[in-house]
Amino acid sequence: MKIAIVGGGPGGLYLALLTKKARPGWQIDVYEQNRADDTFGFGVVFSEETLEEFLHRDAESFAKITETFAYWDDIVVRYKGREIRCGGNGFAGCSRLALLKILQGRCKEVGVAVHYETPIADLARFADCDVVVGADGINSFVREAYKDNFKPALELKTNKYAWLGSTRPLDAFTFFFKETEHGIICAHTYQYERGASTWVIEMSPKTWAALGFDRLDENESACLLEKVFAAELQGHNLITNRSLWRNFPRIFCEKWWHKNVVLLGDAKATAHFSIGSGTKLAMECATALSDALVAHAERSVEAAFRAYDDARRTEVQITQHNADVSLAWFEHMERSTDMKPMQFAMVVMCRAKSITWDNLLVRDESFVRAFEDEWYQTYFEESGFDCRKTRPTPMFTPFKLRGMTLANRVVVSPMDQYSAVDGVPSDWHFVHYASRAMGGAGLLFVEMTCPSADARISLGCTGLWNDAQENEFKRIVEFVHGNSDAKICMQLGHAGRKGSTQFMWEEMDQPLTNPADNWPLYSASPIPYLPGISQTPAELDRPTMARIKADFVQAARRSDRAGFDMLELHCAHGYLFASFLSPLTNKRTDEYGGAIVNRIRYPLEVFRAMRDAWPPDRPMSIRISASDWAEGGITEDDVMAIALAFAEAGCDLINTSTGQTVPDQDPVYGRMYQVPFAEAIRNVAHIKTMAVGAITEPAQVNTIVACRRADLVALARPHLIDPYFTRRAAAWYGVKTQSTPPQYLSGMAQAFREAERTREKQFDLQKKAKPKHRR
Numbered sequence: 041m042k043i044a045i046v047g048g049g050p051g052g053l054y055l056a057l058l059t060k061k062a063r064p065g066w067q068i069d070v071y072e073q074n075r076a077d078d079t080f081g082f083g084v085v086f087s088e089e090t091l092e093e094f095l096h097r098d099a100e101s102f103a104k105i106t107e108t109f110a111y112w113d114d115i116v117v118r119y120k121g122r123e124i125r126c127g128g129n130g131f132a133g134c135s136r137l138a139l140l141k142i143l144q145g146r147c148k149e150v151g152v153a154v155h156y157e158t159p160i161a162d163l164a165r166f167a168d169c170d171v172v173v174g175a176d177g178i179n180s181f182v183r184e185a186y187k188d189n190f191k192p193a194l195e196l197k198t199n200k201y202a203w204l205g206s207t208r209p210l211d212a213f214t215f216f217f218k219e220t221e222h223g224i225i226c227a228h229t230y231q232y233e234r235g236a237s238t239w240v241i242e243m244s245p246k247t248w249a250a251l252g253f254d255r256l257d258e259n260e261s262a263c264l265l266e267k268v269f270a271a272e273l274q275g276h277n278l279i280t281n282r283s284l285w286r287n288f289p290r291i292f293c294e295k296w297w298h299k300n301v302v303l304l305g306d307a308k309a310t311a312h313f314s315i316g317s318g319t320k321l322a323m324e325c326a327t328a329l330s331d332a333l334v335a336h337a338e339r340s341v342e343a344a345f346r347a348y349d350d351a352r353r354t355e356v357q358i359t360q361h362n363a364d365v366s367l368a369w370f371e372h373m374e375r376s377t378d379m380k381p382m383q384f385a386m387v388v389m390c391r392a393k394s395i396t397w398d399n400l401l402v403r404d405e406s407f408v409r410a411f412e413d414e415w416y417q418t419y420f421e422e423s424g425f426d427c428r429k430t431r432p433t434p435m436f437t438p439f440k441l442r443g444m445t446l447a448n449r450v451v452v453s454p455m456d457q458y459s460a461v462d463g464v465p466s467d468w469h470f471v472h473y474a475s476r477a478m479g480g481a482g483l484l485f486v487e488m489t490c491p492s493a494d495a496r497i498s499l500g501c502t503g504l505w506n507d508a509q510e511n512e513f514k515r516i517v518e519f520v521h522g523n524s525d526a527k528i529c530m531q532l533g534h535a536g537r538k539g540s541t542q543f544m545w546e547e548m549d550q551p552l553t554n555p556a557d558n559w560p561l562y563s564a565s566p567i568p569y570l571p572g573i574s575q576t577p578a579e580l581d582r583p584t585m586a587r588i589k590a591d592f593v594q595a596a597r598r599s600d601r602a603g604f605d606m607l608e609l610h611c612a613h614g615y616l617f618a619s620f621l622s623p624l625t626n627k628r629t630d631e632y633g634g635a636i637v638n639r640i641r642y643p644l645e646v647f648r649a650m651r652d653a654w655p656p657d658r659p660m661s662i663r664i665s666a667s668d669w670a671e672g673g674i675t676e677d678d679v680m681a682i683a684l685a686f687a688e689a690g691c692d693l694i695n696t697s698t699g700q701t702v703p704d705q706d707p708v709y710g711r712m713y714q715v716p717f718a719e720a721i722r723n724v725a726h727i728k729t730m731a732v733g734a735i736t737e738p739a740q741v742n743t744i745v746a747c748r749r750a751d752l753v754a755l756a757r758p759h760l761i762d763p764y765f766t767r768r769a770a771a772w773y774g775v776k777t778q779s780t781p782p783q784y785l786s787g788m789a790q791a792f793r794e795a796e797r798t799r800e801k802q803f804d805l806q807k808k809a810k811p812k813h814r815r
């Protein structure tokens with residue numbers, strides 16, 4: 041076998057080393073444009089877990105690497121004059137040059153030919169090679185040569201960053217946040233060897249331009265940064281090494297190989313430096329590619345590439361997604377600058393989703409306790425609720441909206457049960473809602489309920505246009521109020537163009553099978569939901585607008601009489617009001633179409649009329665889709681305009697969902713994937729929000745509330761199989777502030793005992809599983 045590797049970075053060299061060791065008879069050549077001791081940047085950093093995971097694949101380089109690396113445990117956040125330290129993180133760093141030297145030395149020892157100062161500009165020279173590897177980094181020539189086949193998606197992120205060095209010693213991975221008159225700047229810093237530290241400086245393009253960096257060269261920029269960070273540098277200078285201002289390129293290639301050419305490392309996928317995983321990804325992929333080549337290449341190069349892709353694709357996507365979330369936080373860091381230092385530090389620690397409240401309890405309990413000292417005090421000052429002694433975790437703190445007080449922040453998200461007959465809630469509904477109220481959530485949402493028969497999604501939807509429906513809801517509400525602390529919210533909605541469809545577990549979104557059963561639909565514009573399948577809705581005219589508004593007002597009055605604590609207008613998921621808000625579904629040319637101020641008009645008219653009919657001391661919310669996950673859809677500016685307009689009309693909370701506007705949406709799913717939208721509204725428009733979507737653990741609920749990403753946290757599917765999610769969480773954290781029905785007291789007492797034991801055991805195991813320090 042003859043293998044040519046373009047690029048002698050960590051990815052290319054590690055691939056060459058591992059493969060040559062496993063197959064000494066193969067000819068492996070690495071082509072590197074630079075000299076052996078040229079390098080850009082300064083240090084690299086890995087988590088200790090990472091070191092354990094993959095570097096031991098070559099015992100000799102592992103030994104050298106572990107000798108060379110500097111180790112530290114703490115992450116420090118320096119902000120508003122405070123230094124906040126969180127331990128238990130386990131990092132190791134070294135200079136990039138040292139890492140490359142070790143790998144270069146090992147490559148030489150095992151017989152890899154590394155050709156320095158050999159830039160590759162033509163792949164024809166590798167015509168006799170069995171395998172060609174593009175390990176040539178972010179600006180990969182190999183990727184570009186076959187870009188039609190690799191299909192790279194490249195997005196230049198907005199923040200400006202430069203990679204510098206310093207002699208300033210640091211005993212922790214330190215984030216310095218510096219507020220300037222033009223915005224905040226972050227320095228991501230760590231010491232990688234005695235007297236040498238990395239300083240990656242990052243800021244928004246607005247701050248960068250306002251500070252004049254756009255007019256400064258490399259040295260002038262460094263001089264200005266030295267002034268800005270004079271206190272933090274403590275008399276040390278900043279050192280440059282091709283420290284140019286860049287925008288981070290987010291790269292992901294749809295295909296990783298073409299014929300006998302394969303991509304590796306940054307060439308195929310990048311991960312933002314704020315999670316320090318670029319080198320790790322490149323070297324882990326090198327390990328997987330080497331294994332795949334050794335196992336399959338002699339028989340079939342394609343089989344080897346497939347095995348490599350299978351082994352790494354999901355892992356790379358997860359790391360990249362985590363990095364994207366972290367990167368997005370840095371793009372919006374000014375949204376957290378009104379926070380007190382401990383909360384700010386908590387947000388920095390938890391920015392990438394993988395670190396949660398429980399995780400931090402294992403890493404460094406004292407950090408969490410220090411956070412609590414400050415957080416409960418601020419919460420007391422702002423809300424009047426005094427939890428400074430009980431410290432029930434943020435999830436179990438009360439929350440007030442107008443005259444309604446919730447016992448905790450957990451919400452049962454609205455879920456259509458498709459089990460009503462003629463819109464009347466059935467025994468199913470009674471048991472379903474009653475048991476979720478017993479489960480301990482602070483607030484229950486009733487499923488989308490329709491103010492007229494033709495507003496329903498399906499024949500099984502609940503309605504609120506007659507007394508029989510009102511009375512059944514009243515029975516449910518009375519049970520909830522009589523037997524639990526839970527509050528209950530009515531969600532009113534109109535299906536719009538997504539009406540007259542089958543149940544969710546049949547053919548979702550498809551019209552009823554018997555054409556005679558279908559009823560006429562309305563929407564903002566006459567566009568069918570599923571082209572060629574769904575009914576074409578009529579464009580809503582003025583008389584029908586007035587009729588629907590009146591329907592909602594009477595349903596609001598019935599909700600009041602039934603005793604509901606809160607009322608929500610459903611303006612999400614492509615239903616009638618959402619069809620007005622999104623530019624994808626609203627093509628009207630009258631005053632209800634066009635700019636966002638017009639698209640809001642009809643939903644707002646209905647909301648205002650409902651607000652007038654709804655008691656002033658009871659809260660109201662709207663549910664919106666804060667993204668359509670589709671080209672040309674709703675923008676963040678639209679979302680802020682919607683939130684502010686409704687707040688002004690008396691809306692107390694934005695229930696922040698996304699999507700389902702158009703069928704050809706392309707959502708980015710993942711843990712807590714809609715939280716950033718709730719966070720944006722919460723911290724930009726300063727309106728209370730509820731987050732929802734793939735939130736499954738109490739630790740996530742605590743993290744979201746602690747980091748002010750949302751005020752309430754709704755869970756839908758988790759509550760379908762576990763109505764007792766909140767009680768179990770109370771037991772897990774040993775929280776005794778929540779009420780329990782007397783009939784269930786003995787069960788709760790046992791749950792507390794069991795949870796305490798399980799928690800101790802689990803935390804202990806997690807602590808033991810952490811890699812031992814080599815310091």
Ligand SMILES: Cc1cc2nc3c(=O)[nH]c(=O)nc-3n(C[C@H](O)[C@H](O)[C@H](O)COP(=O)(O)OP(=O)(O)OC[C@H]3O[C@@H](n4cnc5c(N)ncnc54)[C@H](O)[C@@H]3O)c2cc1C
Nearest residue numbers: 047049050051073085159160176177305306313318319322
């Ligand atoms: C500011 C910043 C900070 C970072 N911090 C960290 C960190 O702390 N931890 C971490 O793990 N990662 C970090 N990274 C990411 C890390 O640098 C890369 O992800 C990693 O180096 C990728 O390795 P690679 O082998 O794929 O590519 P590279 O390291 O980019 O290597 C590619 C090599 O190919 C060579 N080359 C390019 N084109 C040609 C050609 N045509 N012919 C011949 N040779 C060529 C280049 O000279 C280079 O040596 C950081 C990145 C940035 C930008």
Ligand SMILES: Cc1cc2nc3c(=O)[nH]c(=O)nc-3n(C[C@H](O)[C@H](O)[C@H](O)COP(=O)(O)O)c2cc1C
Nearest residue numbers: 453454455456487488732733734735755756757758
């Ligand atoms: C069975 C089911 C029915 C739903 N019905 C409604 C509904 O009536 N109104 C609504 O706003 N959202 C509805 N949703 C969406 C959920 O409220 C929630 O936003 C979504 O399931 C994501 O949360 P999860 O990841 O916790 O399940 C429904 C979801 C499910 C699973």
